[in-house]
Amino acid sequence: MLLEKNGYSPTYYSLISKDRDSEFKLIERIIPEKVVSNEYTGEIVLNTETPDSIQPVIRTNFKQEKIYSYDFITEDDGKTYTGYSIVEPITVKWKLGNETKKIDKYLCKKATTRFRGRNYVAWYTEEIPISIGPWKFHGLPGIIINMTDNTNQVSFLLEKIEIPYDYLNNKLEVIDSEHAISVREFIEIRKNAKIKSREFFKKKVLSKLPRGANIELTQGGNNDIEIEF
Structure with missing residues (x-):
């Protein structure tokens, strides 16, 4: 399944369904250019290359x-x-629509939802009656084939379906549920980490500039899928 987010380079995920579980896991990133500069404004954007092990x-x-x-x-x-x-908890609430359209060879139906600050349109097919979808989206009468938010900043597209799936050679990930924290706790930790990361980067750049030099870091738009809690 392909995820495109906020104009950034796309990423590819696998979506696996087994018994009463599903798994959405990163399998490939298309790495963007590390440094992108605007010749008119002089603004420089640095893209962090996340290791493949993450x-x-x-x-x-x-x-x-x-x-x-x-x-x-x-x-x-x-x-x-x-x-x-x-x-x-699973909290996505769907509103089923009457519209239909063909995506590839599948007849799809429309559903809408608002989740974590974004409004989404999903197209699902009952021809594959598995109630799963990308990321944290589940609960429709069929698998989600395509899903986009109303700003076109987040888009999911199912590119290939494999039935049956080879579970023996592709085991589901085990997540430590005993020590799991809430989403709100994680967001707070991530917010503080971003502040520390910006300061770390600023000090690193200043250490390579002449004494007395200064730089100004600007915060780009919110490129997170979740923007409200």
């Missing part, structure tokens, strides 16, 4: 009605990362 994963347990995530945070310029287990 693979966020989301595991949904439908029996418990909970979502377990494993995500990473850096407090420097991406040299080191700390992993966190996160738990939350």
Whole structure:
């Protein structure tokens, strides 16, 4: 499944369904240019290259009605990362629509929802009656084929379906649920880490400039999928 977010380079995820669980896991990033400069404004944008070993994963347990995530945070310029287990209830509420359209070979139906500050339109197909979808989206009468928020900043597209799936050679990730923290706790930790990361980067750049030099860091738009809690 392909995820495109805020005009950034796309990322590819696998979406696996087994028994009463599903897993949404990063499998490939398309790395953007590390340094992008604007010749008119002089603004320079630096893109942190996240190591391939850092693979966020989301595991949904439908029996418990909970979502377990494993995500990473850096407090420097991406040299080191700390992993966190996160738990939350399944809370997405859907409004089913009457519109239909064909996506590839599948007849899809429309559904809408508002979740964590964004309004989404989802297209799902009952031809594959598995109630799963990308990221934290589940609960429709079929698998979600395509999903986009109303600002076109976040977009998911299912590119390939494999039925049956080889579970023996591709086991689901195990997430430490016993020590999992809440989403709000994780967001607070990440917010403080971003402040430390910006200060770390600023000191690193200033150490290479002449004495008395100064730089100003500007915060870009919110490129997180979740913008309200």
